[in-house]
Amino acid sequence: MKRREFIKSAGLGAAAGAAMLTVAQAKAQQTSGLPNLQWRLAASWPKSLDTLFGGADLVAKRVGEITDGKFQIRAFAAGEIVPALQVLDAVQAGTVELGHTATYYYFGKDPTFSLGTAVCFGMNARQNNAWWYTGGGAEAMAPLFKDYGCIALLAGNTGCQMGGWFRKEIRSVADLKGLKMRIGGMAGLVLAKLGVVPQLIGAPDIYPALEKGTIDAAEWVGPYDDEKLGFNKVAQYYYYPGFWEGGPMLMTLVNEKKWNELPKPYQAALTAACGEVNAWMPAKYDDLNPKALRRLVASGAKLRPFPRSVMEAAERASYELYDELKARSKHWATVYPQWKKFRDEQFLWFRVAESTYDNYAFTSKLGAGKS
Ligand code: CA
Helix, strand or coil, rough: CHHHHHHHHHHHHHHHHHHHHHHCCCCCCCCCCCCCEEEEEEECCCCCCCCCCHHHHHHHHHHHHHHHCCCEEECCCCCCCCCCHHHHHHHCCCCCCCEEEEEHHCCCHHHHHHCCCCCCCCCCCCHHHHHHHHHHHHHHHHHHHHHHHEEEEEEEEEECCCCCEEECCCCCCHHHHCCCCEECCCCHHHHHHHCCCEEEECCCHHHHHHHHHCCCEEECCHHHHHHCCCHHCCCEEEEEECCCCCCCCCEEEEEEHHHHHHHHHHHHHHHHHHHHHHHHHHHHHHHHHHHHEEEEEEHEEEEEEEHHHHHHHHHHHHHHHHHHHHHHHHHHHHHHHHHHHHHHCCCCCEEEHHHHHHHHHHHCCCCCCCC
């Protein structure tokens, strides 16, 4: 190699090396350039509920781990920053950057918020996931959340809930008349059509109300949570199913302005953490509920299915309400028809393989006693 050529190629090599260094440096700068953030999450749940509050806490913890501690979120329980039923307000106002809640608590602002959690005779957990993730649900609901300055990320599901705790047996629709019942979300409007006097009360305040007799009945979630809240100590009859919550979704609500300011990798971290919690929470419930149900029955709880006449009356009342709401909310008028069409298709499909399998396998006695 001639000297001049050597100098030329060495120079090129050095230039290439310098360029590579620049890319590496830029990458390092980009990573280190991500801001240190500390956000506060307001949850609608007491700390004692390691299912629901545990979900909110896991969102926070995982975001910290994914971002190497740069994006820190701290989860606060109901009442620590705002009461259980004011999480949406706090996120909208920017009092906190984000919250973990059931959006049906806010049906008084707009009934369409109910579709972000559950409505009577709605979908199960699998079907809700299908609607939200790929069936157009998230997109259909986005304009509603935007009106309240939020974006919503699906982050949890309890699975089908129980119908709750009653002091007296419910043998017919007539037994519901005048019954003061704590019930989540818009289901209260449906049951009101059957004579129930519904009360929307946050988790920490249900037990005292039931104990004092301010209410006659209360539903929360299912065996594991209900045992922790102690309802079996003050009411004997444990009804199922919670036909108003076939697979209710929980949401992480993020203040829209704060979300838009987030670096893209942090948006991805938060989205991924919510997705993980959406798988983790129903797993935890399904693992813990059967054990808790055994303990509750052993301690004297009397399990009862709702009579079919009550279920049918409630279903008729539901469709009546859903029709009325079209005139009351522009969001409902847009989202409900899309939701209903999707739900009907899901029900038709689930009738074929899933329901046939479930109904056979879950009730067959052939496996009993076999190891
Ligand atoms: Ca409930």
